[in-house]
Amino acid sequence: MATNQEEVSLIGAVGSPFVCRIQIALKLKGIEYKFVQEDLANKSDLLLKYNPVHKKVPVFVHNEKPISESLVIIEYIDETWKQNPILPSDPYKKALARFWSKVIDDKIAAPFFRAVFAVNDEKAREKNIEESSEALHFLENELKEKFFGGEEIDFVDIAAVFIAFWIPLVQEVAGFELFTPEKFPKLYNWSQEFLNHSIVKELVPPREPLFVYFKAKYDSLVSASI
Structure with a gap:
């Protein structure tokens, strides 16, 4: 405390x-x-x-x-605050955690958002979805246990809350498929475990109001581009 x-x-x-x-x-x-x-x-x-x-x-x-x-x-x-460490103590594992968290932001989240906003540019959308998908495959191969932190969630798991909760919601709004159980079975199973973790479950926002909010934003974006 x-x-x-x-x-x-x-x-x-x-x-x-x-x-x-x-x-x-x-x-x-x-x-x-x-x-x-x-x-x-x-x-x-x-x-x-x-x-x-x-x-x-x-x-x-x-x-x-x-x-x-x-x-x-x-x-x-x-x-x-030293209790309940989030980053590994081992320098190499710590460096890897930082690396993969940056991959999530720079190679998955950033192109994903660019794809969402490319409402009237199908070529740009496809390019950015492909970039996100490629990085997700790398992340899928990196996942070896229940969580990236093993049996407990750690730095990479927390960074990847975007993948577990926001990508499925926003891709449904935008009408494309990037993150599915068929394409990424290990990551999908991880996402379900992660979202059902007692702490995560308590803190992710309610899905339906957020879906309505993003849908209104997206529809407005589409209307403005016509």
């Missing part, structure tokens, strides 16, 4: 996979914190003050010291 002398808060938005990562890490560590809901359509002065470079959530604030970028925040949390 955070001591009485420590002020811990998380500036975030419900429905963000990157914010959800931090919530899972904090829950795993047993750290109490204040959640500050941010309106991304009307960004607050607090967000702009604490994250002037990216102007995005999540922002983690520990004793008035702000930290941005979800993977960086998780590492900070893991180094600051």
Whole structure:
């Protein structure tokens, strides 16, 4: 638990996979914190003050010291509160965890979003789906046990919450198939185990309201492109 002398808060938005990562890490560590809901359509002065470079959530604030970028925040949390380690202690395994987490962000999440937004460019959409799919295959081959952390979830599992929860939801909205049990059986089984983990289950947002929200956003995007 955070001591009485420590002020811990998380500036975030419900429905963000990157914010959800931090919530899972904090829950795993047993750290109490204040959640500050941010309106991304009307960004607050607090967000702009604490994250002037990216102007995005999540922002983690520990004793008035702000930290941005979800993977960086998780590492900070893991180094600051030693209980229930998230990153492996072995230097090589730690380096691998960092590597695969970056692969998730740069080679799976980024092209996936580009595919979603390419509503009137089928060629760009196919190219980005292919890039995401290729990286998912690499990740599928990397998964050796129940979780990436073995029997317990770790850094890569937390980073991959985007794959387990957000990709199936958003690909249904956008009308294409990237992540399916047929294409990625090991990753799909992992996703079910992960989403049923007591901590993860508690912290991922309710699916239906989020689906409605993304559907409205996507339909608006399609209408604007016609």
